Amino acid sequence: MFASCMNLGNLRFSALKDIAKNLVPATASRTLPRSMWTLPSSRPAQEAVITFDDVKDAERASSCILPTTWVDCPLVGSSQYNHDTYIFEFGLPDGKSLDLPTCACLLVRAFDKEGKEAVRPYTPISNNAMLGKFQLMIKVYEQGVVSQYCKNMKIGDVLSFKHITFNCKIRYPFGKKSITMCGGGSGITPMYQALQCLIDTPGDETDITLLLGNKSKADILLKDELDGMVARSNGRLKIVHVLSDANSLPNDWTGETGFIDKAKIEKYAYPAAPDTCVFVCGVPQMYEMLCGPRTEKEVKEGSILAQLGASL
Numbered sequence: 001m002f003a004s005c006m007n008l009g010n011l012r013f014s015a016l017k018d019i020a021k022n023l024v025p026a027t028a029s030r031t032l033p034r035s036m037w038t039l040p041s042s043r044p045a046q047e048a049v050i051t052f053d054d055v056k057d058a059e060r061a062s063s064c065i066l067p068t069t070w071v072d073c074p075l076v077g078s079s080q081y082n083h084d085t086y087i088f089e090f091g092l093p094d095g096k097s098l099d100l101p102t103c104a105c106l107l108v109r110a111f112d113k114e115g116k117e118a119v120r121p122y123t124p125i126s127n128n129a130m131l132g133k134f135q136l137m138i139k140v141y142e143q144g145v146v147s148q149y150c151k152n153m154k155i156g157d158v159l160s161f162k163h164i165t166f167n168c169k170i171r172y173p174f175g176k177k178s179i180t181m182c183g184g185g186s187g188i189t190p191m192y193q194a195l196q197c198l199i200d201t202p203g204d205e206t207d208i209t210l211l212l213g214n215k216s217k218a219d220i221l222l223k224d225e226l227d228g229m230v231a232r233s234n235g236r237l238k239i240v241h242v243l244s245d246a247n248s249l250p251n252d253w254t255g256e257t258g259f260i261d262k263a264k265i266e267k268y269a270y271p272a273a274p275d276t277c278v279f280v281c282g283v284p285q286m287y288e289m290l291c292g293p294r295t296e297k298e299v300k301e302g303s304i305l306a307q308l309g310a311s312l
């Protein structure tokens with residue numbers, strides 16, 4: 001049923017001013033002197049702060065300003081977005097764009113309470129028009145090593161980032177007539193990055209259906225921004241919300257319930273053709289069910305997308 005399936009390791013953005021307006025402190029960006037940068041408490045004390053000056057000749061995987069080796073960026077702003085999700089702003093050299101290809105992601109390195117390293121991928125919600133900083137939207141889990149580490153950072157604390165070739169799988173323009181997106185929870189961020197280009201690039205005619213899974217309505221991230229995209233897409237973007245928590249369904253809920261499963265994909269996705277593809281980003285269980293781990297090149301045998309004819 002699908003011409004191809006892409007496990008997104010990556011994706012760009014446009015008008016984030018509304019969701020970013022509550023970031024604090026508003027004036028910290030680009031004006032925080034290096035002498036004020038600090039190591040968060042659980043980062044091993046012997047760790048040095050590696051700046052852009054230290055890595056100016058380092059290898060780069062793409063146009064992205066971040067090298068393939070770790071570099072530290074200071075936290076210059078943060079705000080709470082909803083009950084468990086935050087927007088964090090990290091500083092870049094003055095006037096510089098992150099210049100991340102759409103849709104790529106970054107790697108973040110953090111440490112648990114014992115100082116043990118943890119590395120996770122994150123897709124910025126800011127686009128390359130943003131200069132001197134970039135924004136991550138991070139859902140914080142009670143037991144989450146990296147998300148808790150980020151939540152506990154103070155303005156001026158540094159976080160290590162790098163950008164590697166593996167996380168630069170596909171780039172906009174995607175060259176497809178239509179795209180089915182399956183996103184779960186914070187898995188919306190790569191989709192959002194792609195959608196900013198797909199919807200806001202003049203002349204782009206790609207049709208997109210986004211199946212977006214969340215526990216409850218309160219968990220839907222970037223809802224206003226997505227609604228705005230639907231409204232200005234001239235019918236090119238359709239969003240199907242899927243809520244899994246039957247106990248918190250609003251009385252007037254008109255979307256789907258349960259999970260993004262075979263029946264819903266068969267119902268809403270574009271039929272298989274060489275000019276269509278599927279983007280997937282979500283929790284490990286979602287990858288497992290739909291297509292297999294994102295580290296694999298082939299769609300996993302027996303997975304839902306494999307059953308529906310997807311191939312890479």
Ligand SMILES: Cc1cc2nc3c(=O)[nH]c(=O)nc-3n(C[C@H](O)[C@H](O)[C@H](O)COP(=O)(O)OP(=O)(O)OC[C@H]3O[C@@H](n4cnc5c(N)ncnc54)[C@H](O)[C@@H]3O)c2cc1C
Binds near residue numbers: 122124139185189284
């Ligand atoms: C391409 C890509 C882009 C991503 N972009 C973003 C992004 O922009 N923003 C963002 O917030 N995340 C994003 N993620 C997810 C992110 O990489 C981490 O997996 C997530 O933040 C959890 O990491 P952690 O270290 O906090 O939790 P971990 O230490 O990995 O997990 C600890 C525990 O937290 C709970 N937990 C962790 N993840 C989940 C989950 N997804 N659902 C339910 N419980 C969970 C589980 O109980 C787990 O045992 C992205 C993932 C991919 C593959």
